[in-house]
């Protein structure tokens with residue numbers, strides 16, 4: 001039997017609506033609900049592995065084998081997602097900060113979707129925009145389910161590319177469109193962020209000079225800073241009822257971790273990380289330096305924090321009683337990114353491409369040679 005699949009370049013993805021944040025937030029919402037119902041698989045026997053990574057050696061070893069460098073890795077993130085999606089897929093990417101010297105983004109990503117029953121490829125797509133959008137849509141979904149009733153003020157910490165999509169995700173779901181205060185270590189970056197993004201959000205963007213100014217009084221705090229300097233959030237800045245959305249690393253006190261509700265994109269995935277790297281705390285911290293849960297995982301590992309209290313956003317969506325009870329509840333939401341997100345948004349953009357007749361059909365074979 002002949003096999004074809006659809007190839008979607010970045011221009012094709014744009015035509016098929018990959019930048020449509022409203023749809024992307026809905027896609028992530030449906031994905032979290034499906035995960036909350038347990039209808040998903042990620043890699044490894046734990047069924048919750050973030051991804052399989054190539055770890056380059058710290059020192060030169062042989063031939064042209066690369067050595068470890070900042071943000072240098074290859075990663076495969078396979079997933080099965082059931083519900084309305086019913087699709088398998090894998091995000092595969094390489095990342096190297098030196099790419100900018102060659103005029104390339106830090107990471108270059110593709111997603112392959114496969115038929116659940118046969119394993120046959122369904123689509124291969126450019127995934128840089130797909131991945132950025134799903135990353136920003138996730139704090140958007142968290143805002144939808146966790147915000148207090150009169151939330152209106154947002155803080156954006158780190159004025160980089162990830163914060164751009166986080167702002168778009170939060171803008172979709174925050175009920176009252178007030179002000180978003182934007183802070184970056186470099187004030188000019190915060191100013192540029194506000195200039196570039198103002199036309200894309202109904203929140204009023206204001207650059208601020210200190211992190212305290214951004215966070216104090218904010219109902220929704222989104223952190224996606226790159227780790228040049230740690231983002232430490234002292235207890236006295238925390239407003240009753242606020243939600244803290246850590247897409248990049250944010251550090252809270254031990255008291256905050258035990259006093260407030262800690263919600264993960266998928267606690268089982270973070271637990272899996274801990275189990276894998278429990279005996280290598282330095283690796284856990286260094287490899288996941290930009291990783292929101294690394295410090296909390298170490299606290300769980302040493303018994304300073306209680307792992308049994310951690311829940312996942314999908315649990316709250318499937319069972320709202322686990323969510324906010326009063327307007328004073330504080331939530332810390334930690335997200336590490338999942339292959340299920342890429343598969344979900346990839347599937348929805350692919351479906352739209354099929355509907356609109358976008359993309360290039362590629363043939364795997366007319367008839368398998370050795371069948």
Ligand SMILES: NC(=O)c1ccc[n+]([C@@H]2O[C@H](COP(=O)([O-])OP(=O)(O)OC[C@H]3O[C@@H](n4cnc5c(N)ncnc54)[C@H](O)[C@@H]3O)[C@@H](O)[C@H]2O)c1
Nearest residue numbers: 158160161162184185224225226228229248290335336337
């Ligand atoms: N959870 C996920 O799914 C996911 C996906 C992609 C990226 N990330 C994480 O998001 C973070 C941001 O990535 P990016 O690509 O936007 O990086 P980026 O380099 O484009 O931007 C980061 C910005 O943060 C600023 N910054 C650094 N330290 C700061 C601090 N202490 N306070 C305020 N600003 C600070 C930098 O000046 C920079 O402008 C990274 O940690 C990355 O690992 C998470």
